[in-house]
Amino acid sequence: MPQDVSNLIERRRELLGPNLPTFYDEPVHLVKGEGVWLWDADGKKYLDCYNNVPHVGHCHPAVVEAIARQAATLNTHTRYLHETILEYVERLTGHFGEGLSTAIMTCTGSEANDIALRMAQAATGKIGIIATDNTYHGNTWLVSQLTMGREPIGGRADFVRFVPAPDSYRPLGGESGQAFADAFTARVEQAIAELEEAGHGVACFILCPYFANEGFPDLPAGFLDKAVKAIRAAGGIVIADEVQPGFGRTGTHMWGHEKIGVEPEIVTTGKPMANGHPVGCVVSSPEILSAFHTATGYFNTFGGNPVSCAAAVATLNVLETENLMANAEDAGNYARGRMAALAQRYEAIGDIRGSGLFFGAELVKNRATKEPYAELAEKVSNAMRQEGVLLNRASIHNNTLKVRPPMPFGRAEADFLVDTLDSVLGKLTG
Secondary structure: OOHHHHHHHHHHHHHHHOOOOOOOOOOOEEEEEEEOOEEEEEOOOEEEOOOOOOOEEOHHHHHHHHHHHHHHOOOOOOOOOOOHHHHHHHHHHHOOOEEEEEEEOOHHHHHHHHHHHHHHHHHHOOEEEEEEEOOOOOOOOOOOOOEEEEOOOOOOOOOEEEEEOOOOOHHHHHHOOOOHHHHHHHHHHHHHHHHHHHHOOOOOOEOOOOOOOOOOOOOOOOOOOHHHHHHHHOOOEEEOHHHHHHHOOOOOOOOHHHOOOOOOEEEEEOOOHEEEEEEEEEEEOOHHHHHHHHOOOOOOOOOOHHHHHHHHHHHHHHHHHHHHHHHHHHHHHHHHHHHHHHHHOOOOOEEEEEEEOOOEEEEEEEEOOEEEOHHHHHHHHHHHHHOEEEEEEEEEOOOEEEEEEOOOOOOHHHHHHHHHHHHHHHHHHO
């Protein structure tokens, strides 16, 4: 490991604490980004196949200019009037269905999800929350209750219930299609019954509609229909966390909930919406937003400030004018096609799946048994980093290579990604 990297890691440990994670066995010291490319301190160039935060490309000039112009003019909080927040919310809600017409601006997805959960509780008068058991929605106290990886400080709240994350490669009950959907619905109904028996009732079912952290399973439109019907029959509502699949990433739809055919009462967004500037948002109906404000009130000093909103408006402009959703569909289809060809040659590739510029390969020890191969996925991730491609892994078994690049990623970059993956797999499995 280079000396400058070792020194940085030690300084991080001393100044930021011992448990702050980094990617890869040899962390990357990045100093520059442009489009879909990154450079480290030694001048090495990397293809960014992972970071969805710079949604329209690292350091996009239109977003940089909007931030600089607004920062040079005015920046304050929303107890004063400014037009940009209104312009952005009007533009953003224009991309949603009827009823989702009001918003609360925040700084992070964690804040947005915390508000969404409390909003659901205020609107329904109940407190029970249902989530999947391999999800991540943020790190406030309330939202951290939904992460199964670590026990929250003080223990898990009794008003939270989990259902199995859907796995299209190993479906519940061993069957795909409607039987799989019915098995998932049965688990949701069980969680509802437990919450009602405990006296909590059901406030909401919160989910990433693309099930991104769960391994982005291939699920048909309508998969969630019966589960959502059960939630609403119990008096609860649906929260769609669009931090990862939103803003056209799937290529086919602007939002993940559109792709899977769900109409949520609340939508949250975060990371990609201002191309790296810290912005989050909760979108809902006037009635639900009013119930929340009546119950608790809310103010966020930096949420919706003029500079953040200028960045968000510019990002939305670029997304639309550069046709990046269409590009995501084309580049994603092309990349998955090339990865599927690799699967014909490497037995370790058990499944290729995804949509748009969010896809990957699940690695297995044995295709017949579908035994996960997390160790190989970790080795591949580290080897790809050494070869100049940044990606990572996710899924229920942490054995699925996760490719989620900035939206300008095209066919040429897909070729570089797959050719490098071919070389790495050849070395590691040959």
